[in-house]
Amino acid sequence: MTQQRQVVIEQRIDKSACSGSPGSSLGDVLSELLEGDLDFAQDSDSAGIHNLHAFPAKYPPALPRLFVQHLTQPGEVVLDPMVGSGTTVLEAVQRGRQGIGSDIDPLALLLSQVKTNPPDPAWAFQSGLSVCNRAYHALERDRASVCREIQKRFDNRTRQFLDYWFTQETQQELMALLLQIEAEPNPAVRQFLRLCFSGIIVTKSGGVSLAMDLAHTRPHKVAEKVPRSAIEEFARRLRKNVVSIEQTGRRAGRAAILCADARSLPLRDNSVHLIVTSPPYAANAIDYMRAHKFSLVWFGYPVDALSLRRKEYVGHEVAPYGNSVSLPKPVQQVVDVVGKLDARKAKALEGYYQDMMHVMREAYRVLQPGRCAVFVVASSRLKGIDTRADLCLGEVAQAVGFHVAGMGTRRIHRDRRMMPASRHAGNGSTIEQRMHQEYVIGLIK
Template sequence: MDPFMGSGTTIVEAALKGHAVIGIDVNPLAKLITDAKVTPIDPVLLSHRVDCMFERAERMKGTAKAPFEPRASERIDFWFPPSQREKLEALLAAIQAERNGDVRRLLMCGFSNILKCCSLWYPGSTKPVRSDKRRRNPEDPFKAMSRQLRIMAERNEELFEYWGPTSAMRRPPIKTLCRDIRLMRLPASSVDCVITSPPYVTSYDYAELHQLSLLWLGYAANHQDIRPSFMGAVHGLHPSQHPTRELGSNLAASIVDDLRESPAEPHLVRAVTKYYQDMWLFVRKARRVLKPGGVLVLVIGNTVLRGVLVRNAEALAEMGEKQGLRLTQVIRRRIPLKSIPQRRDPVSGRFTSHQGGTANAYPEEYVIVMNA
């Protein structure tokens, strides 16, 4: 089980090794992407349906209108020039007209992937920044979609060869859920291994980063409405509403105390507090679902906020031990190749590519292995 499956890497790799897998994520995009990654489609069929989709989209240019709510439409106009929106609406309508559900899902993934490069989103930015003076013009949506689908078709063909009807390998049971792990009632002692990389404290505002896809694909009329569902989210809380649930770790409590005594803004203290409370709920869920002798593997990084060392790895290990798990291995490794920016905004605590940020936000990560 991966309760923070994200783009589905762990689910795919475990399934390719023949394991039955369960993926969970509160972000609907995670389910869409993962389901597409683990569903092989006959390459001949896919090629034909892609051609049909483009033919439909060409006919629909100038006439297709997505039924956005006013708030979503206003936000989309902010990011997309009228000519780009017209072409994207034609593509979306053509995709939605596809009758084959597996093909439609793959096309939706491709569409989601091209939105930033077809918008006024500043290239390379780790947060939503609009720029009318981009270093390059927004890409043509039809050309971007064609390029993206060629890449996805190659990957699909590899998967089809592995799990297709003529292959000796059979696709194991794969279950994906768009759910909040904190609110789920999971069956006790039902999983052999939980492998996951939880969200990093105060780093990414996933609702903001994924807003284009969330709006275009109809997952949210206002991307800010789904912010509270993400781990550690404090958006919408009144400053006087300090969460009171248990943190589950003495170290986590001391980190929060140190932040309160530092020059940290109150919102940052609340965010870290909420994050540890959420992670405590997750660790309890993971412990419950593990079979006797099962394994919990966490990939997490430490960081520094306002001069305070935030020792996430040790805090999560302490939470596991409080739940009766036994720490058996800790692997520390540098992460020079990750797409995570190496700087942090000194005020908000979020990742940034700006040179004014604090360097080495997450220079290394820890792989924590715990046994039930």
């Protein structure tokens, strides 16, 4: 974007905020932003606090930042109803806005909470080192009581899961760490240490578990993998994460992270000034729980409870949320085309768009009139058909009352993100190109 266009945009937002009728001006600003470069290929902020923990399909911080800066004023409320790793909320609070994030994934909630309300780094570091020392001593002095704790804590199914995916030695080190983390009295430090703990398990390579490829496919066990010491890995991760929070700028606004379903938000009508979010891909292309349960079981979530939670994710293949709603005609047509090839996949796609009708309806309800919502989505390919999530979600948005101000595209940098692998990568087709693209849908209430 040229400097001249930038100035025009800034003048427009100033004018609209002062005049109290932001509607049309903000729409123009949004359309113009969507025509600019949304790739952020040079975004250097992907390191640091935004990388405290791996998370699939997060967007570059510069993306929400662009919309926060140009579409809101300091003090206004920015919402991400599917907050994931907390990118939007952190960018909002660093710019003096009030950030609200909601999610139903316990790991997303932990990560967003720590990112937006981090502990004092010096205190966190000392505390983490002490956790490592005490964990070593506990294993040296009384390994048997650590083993008893493992026997006591988990139900049978969860124990089987742990025995399958973690060596006995790793289980003992993890439990020794966990017992010491739980003894930390400061809640912010304790959450931070839990995140460091999770970060040594949920990684692309499966961390200290026996799993490989937690990001790309179904995790598979590599029995000959020799996991590193969990305590040493924890100490390494602690150092890295402490540096990350030390380097992060001041948070001038306040953040609230809520455990809430995007289809039913505990927020008042017309209470939000901007929404920037990225929903899961159509028909469950990324199974968040598959990877996250490797650390969540350690925090006391039984595997069966996590399987139940999984059904609440938008686009889960089994249960659409609440009453089914009829889809806009063009969306139903896409579902029908898929249905001719695969009835089960069509049902899943239909469920996804029904879920997204509920998400969009809630977004519309909580947003102030005249304000903007930005949805970042990628298309999914089912049975070789590009389901054109961009066009379908545009239709869904209009059906609940939004006006589509514009649609931008951006390239996905697969090597920088935990994404599902494409079986057709590199075939150069138009569909394949679209799979490497995301759409940025700009909406106005």
